């Protein structure tokens with residue numbers, strides 16, 4: 125058959141019909157052109173043929189779908205690490221994502237080459253609009269970041285952190301009292317404790333009451349953060365180039381970000397403004413914000429908004445993280461009574477029954493220390509792994525790691541690697557017996573395979589609050605175990621009520637509120653907790 129007669133020649137198609145087809149195809153052609161223009165590929169850069177191995181994604185979306193599901197991502201990250209190895213590559217939209225899934229890879233890249241692995245990915249919503257570029261957590265690496273990092277370090281380094289111990293001690297005494305008299309609301313008592321410690325350190329004001337409107341405001345800021353920072357929650361942070369298109373095509377992200385910023389900045393600016401007034405009137409308590417204000421943040425190039433976010437940002441970074449672990453601890457005790465008994469035996473032997481556990485007891489409580497490490501191993505603080513961002517091209521074991529890659533610390537694999545941890549799904553503090561150093565010391569350990577866990581991050585972005593956090597976890601967990609028995613609740617029908625083990629939707633691994641039974645272990649301990657709190661209150665002059 126003569127094929128020339130089978131297909132009409134282009135010239136024979138009427139122009140109006142061609143125009144109609146082109147019009148119909150134009151959005152697709154435009155999207156394709158745009159994608160090829162913004163997306164790096166191996167035609168443009170042949171080194172990309174040496175990217176690490178990884179799963180094939182969908183056109184345009186890459187691996188967006190599995191990577192943005194907060195509730196299943198961790199299983200996917202574990203599966204891919206097993207399939208593709210220590211360093212694997214995925215694509216989220218047009219962006220390169222490389223996952224570091226072994227302690228060695230993290231050490232070699234995030235720690236040893238921290239000068240090029242310490243930025244954060246662009247985030248038009250989370251960083252630019254909702255935080256006006258002022259949140260340290262999202263700030264790209266550069267001169268401004270180095271200034272704010274130095275300030276956070278000066279407030280939270282090990283020797284200054286030790287000076288906060290009296291604050292943690294008194295807040296912990298209130299926590300014991302609250303748990304004794306109102307055990308049902310343990311979840312919020314833990315949140316009050318965590319918030320009050322950081323509020324006292326940062327602004328010089330304790331939060332004696334969970335219903336304090338200021339505490340609520342700060343937690344509403346944290347709630348906003350939880351919503352806009354989850355990968356995939358808003359497409360624009362996955363495909364930053366979408367910021368140039370009308371926002372209504374992408375969930376009105378800008379409007380949402382502005383709403384968060386208008387809310388959060390008012391909270392932080394009013395806290396900062398009140399503090400400044402107190403200092404000017406000679407009424408401010410000793411605290412970080414007072415010293416910071418007197419040092420004149422403008423001298424190091426920080427504006428009012430940055431100063432307000434610097435102080436407020438510490439409160440948000442330190443509040444819900446700490447309380448999430450205190451509540452995870454309670455949850456784990458309901459499920460592992462044998463662990464609770466073993467820890468109580470240790471505490472009773474070392475501390476006795478006539479006084480609360482103190483700071484000095486810590487070196488003699490290895491099983492308790494192991495419980496804290498196991499809590500952090502099992503629940504790293506977010507559901508996706510920690511994102512850093514490269515500022516230069518690099519090579520690792522023959523694999524190309526381009527500049528502008530999101531490099532993820534895959535703690536869901538490292539902390540759960542069955543080659544390293546026996547039965548990783550089980551809560552087994554015993555695995556950490558012999559790990560005698562605090563978490564902060566393991567961060568810098570020479571052999572990365574000897575590190576306890578990776579839940580405080582890595583490299584230059586490592587959590588600056590690690591000393592404060594570890595002290596809070598130690599003191600409260602020791603005291604709760606000394607004072608109380610924790611068990612599953614028995615319902616009015618006599619049946620056991622299984623606690624809800626799921627996590628709050630969003631970015632972080634916060635347990636949802638759950639029910640349990642918390643009872644004081646003896647009348648003697650009850651009297652002691654009451655007496656100690658009365659004495660502490662006298663000192664606080666409340």
Ligand code: HEM
Pocket residue numbers: 260261262273276280322437438441442443445446449505510511579580581582583584585586587588589590592593594
């Ligand atoms: C158990 C509680 C805590 C955990 C598990 C935790 C964990 C983390 C992690 C994983 C990071 C990111 C590290 C990285 O990018 O590699 C981080 C950053 C940060 N944390 Fe913590 N944190 C906790 C408590 C605190 C506390 C109590 C404070 C302050 C008082 C704090 C302040 C910060 C700040 C300011 C950052 C931002 C660091 C930066 O990007 O430069 N954290 N934290």
